[in-house]
Amino acid sequence: MTAQKEAPVKITSKDIAQEFLSRYDTFLFDCDGVLWLGSHALPYTQEILSLLKQLGKQLIFVTNNSTKSRLAYTKKFASFGINVKEEQIFTSGYASAVYVRDFLKLQPGKDKVWVFGESGIGEELKLMGYESLGGTDPRLDVPFSAAESPFLVDGLDKDVNCVIAGLDTKVNYHRLAVTLQYLQKDTVHFVGTNVDSTFPQKGHTFPGAGSMIESLAFSSNRRPSYCGKPNMNMLNTIVSAFNLDKSRCCMVGDRLNTDMKFGIEGGLGGTLLVLSGIETEERALEISADYPRPKFYIDKLGDIYTMTKL
Numbered sequence: 001m002t003a004q005k006e007a008p009v010k011i012t013s014k015d016i017a018q019e020f021l022s023r024y025d026t027f028l029f030d031c032d033g034v035l036w037l038g039s040h041a042l043p044y045t046q047e048i049l050s051l052l053k054q055l056g057k058q059l060i061f062v063t064n065n066s067t068k069s070r071l072a073y074t075k076k077f078a079s080f081g082i083n084v085k086e087e088q089i090f091t092s093g094y095a096s097a098v099y100v101r102d103f104l105k106l107q108p109g110k111d112k113v114w115v116f117g118e119s120g121i122g123e124e125l126k127l128m129g130y131e132s133l134g135g136t137d138p139r140l141d142v143p144f145s146a147a148e149s150p151f152l153v154d155g156l157d158k159d160v161n162c163v164i165a166g167l168d169t170k171v172n173y174h175r176l177a178v179t180l181q182y183l184q185k186d187t188v189h190f191v192g193t194n195v196d197s198t199f200p201q202k203g204h205t206f207p208g209a210g211s212m213i214e215s216l217a218f219s220s221n222r223r224p225s226y227c228g229k230p231n232m233n234m235l236n237t238i239v240s241a242f243n244l245d246k247s248r249c250c251m252v253g254d255r256l257n258t259d260m261k262f263g264i265e266g267g268l269g270g271t272l273l274v275l276s277g278i279e280t281e282e283r284a285l286e287i288s289a290d291y292p293r294p295k296f297y298i299d300k301l302g303d304i305y306t307m308t309k310l
């Protein structure tokens, strides 16, 4: 892993904040733990994003959260008073659908995808013309019975050639059991949205997508192809979509092994770790083989706004 040799700089004053802002033209924002915790916006999220827009900065949102589609995210942003276009948003669900289309080259209208996860994955697949099964189908909410599951009684769907697994807050034995049946076929590809072991919410840390996907990996004795951060395919898609000068880009995130790794291994000019989600100051400063150190860190994103404005 490319190590960040210099110790991370903590943004603690107006001068450091302004110097930080002047270095970059484009900011790539992680969402959970940076902009909000579930339905609670973090302080001054709306203000810092509009300040950056006023300064002429380009804003891109890169989330490992696959539960919502990009369109659904525009509505979440709007609920916080933030106007964001679908093209500015990249989710791990979208990245997984792109992988199915461009790398696995599954055929829309013919190949189907079994989804372990929420609506964000199936909606992105549908936009690309793929039929998906499983996912939010309410019949999966029923307690599992091998003899009665409508997904098993008539046999597996022969057109399913891929499983995409992501965060599912309705995870249960029925979903795990049927997904495993598809993964036991070695012709079925195994795609994971994101590795995040945990998921930050207001006042709590809950299980993340990785904890569910790894359960499927363990039972099937297979490894998934993970598509979200820190996978470089996701970064390459973004860099070419916007023709970005990577040296003038900064990745802002709350997790070292996804967000900071994504920015550092992707050769972006900067990385900013916020301590409002998963990580602590101690871990930000630690030298570890498992995750890189960020270039900058700050308690929370909104502090940049309060430091420069108030």
Ligand SMILES: O=C(O)COP(=O)(O)O
Binding pocket: 030, 031, 032, 033, 062, 063, 064, 065, 066, 167, 194, 196, 198, 199, 208, 209
């Ligand atoms: O859903 C997750 O696990 C994390 O999402 P994030 O990348 O926006 O922090």
Ligand SMILES: [Mg+2]
Binding pocket: 030, 031, 032, 033, 034, 253, 254, 255, 277
């Ligand atoms: Mg995050």
